Amino acid sequence: MNRSILLVGAIAAIAVAVFLLFPRAQGVSSVDAAIKASWTTADREWLARLIQDETQKACSHYRNAPPKAVADAILARERATIVYPADGNVLGDWKKGQVLAQSGYGGRFTDIPPRAENGGNCYACHQLDAAELSFGTLGPSLLAYGKDRKFAAADAKAVYERIYNPQATIACANMPRLGASKFLTVEQIKDLVAFVMSPESPVNQ
Numbered sequence: 038m039n040r041s042i043l044l045v046g047a048i049a050a051i052a053v054a055v056f057l058l059f060p061r062a063q064g065v066s067s068v069d070a071a072i073k074a075s076w077t078t079a080d081r082e083w084l085a086r087l088i089q090d091e092t093q094k095a096c097s098h099y100r101n102a103p104p105k106a107v108a109d110a111i112l113a114r115e116r117a118t119i120v121y122p123a124d125g126n127v128l129g130d131w132k133k134g135q136v137l138a139q140s141g142y143g144g145r146f147t148d149i150p151p152r153a154e155n156g157g158n159c160y161a162c163h164q165l166d167a168a169e170l171s172f173g174t175l176g177p178s179l180l181a182y183g184k185d186r187k188f189a190a191a192d193a194k195a196v197y198e199r200i201y202n203p204q205a206t207i208a209c210a211n212m213p214r215l216g217a218s219k220f221l222t223v224e225q226i227k228d229l230v231a232f233v234m235s236p237e238s239p240v241n242q
């Protein structure tokens with residue numbers, strides 16, 4: 038094969054690549070620009086959140102279905118972010134957890150500094166207490182979650198991990214990383230675990 042054929046081939050390959058990639062790249066960058074423009078009143082500390090971390094990049098790239106090696110890397114990296122309570126006790130106060138589960142407060146552009154503590158917003162995606170009529174269904178129902186698991190300590194720990202960083206259990210999980218993102222504190226997460234897992238909680242009545 039002579040050189041000019043190779044050159045023509047290479048140019049054609051580049052042209053095809055540009056043709057295929059450019060519209061998508063342009064679409065992504067205009068979406069990024071629109072989101073950035075809408076964050077002008079946001080707390081400056083939030084700006085870092087406009088940049089995807091390694092896990093988010095991988096999940097976007099593989100459309101939430103990463104190959105096993107990538108999924109394993111995500112699970113290991115995210116697990117390393119989990120901070121456990123110093124005394125190892127993951128069960129806090131279920132009554133406080135009940136209030137937190139109902140609260141969707143936090144991260145509001147209009148409330149800087151915030152007026153109240155951030156909430157867990159669990160009902161946006163889950164059913165928990167049967168008495169609560171309004172709940173989302175993006176996540177599975179958690180009704181009787183602790184009771185169904187015989188209130189086992191290992192399951193309580195798993196719930197703590199799930200709330201702290203769901204990507205440590207499911208690579209590209211659809212639940213937010215409420216502890217790893219510093220949206221909720223260790224104490225708040227303990228209270229939420231108690232709401233899901235303790236026998237006295239209305240979730241398990």
Ligand code: HEC
Nearest residue numbers: 157158159161162175176177196199203210211212213229
């Ligand atoms: C934006 C939606 C969303 C919010 C908010 C959310 N979750 Fe989830 N959660 C999910 C989804 C979806 C799953 C299923 C697995 C996945 O894709 O992450 C899940 C899974 C779970 C599981 C594991 C269920 C199982 O199958 O064993 C628990 C426990 C849980 N969530 C608790 C909570 C608690 C407590 C809160 C509030 C602090 C909360 N979630 C907030 C979407 C959400």
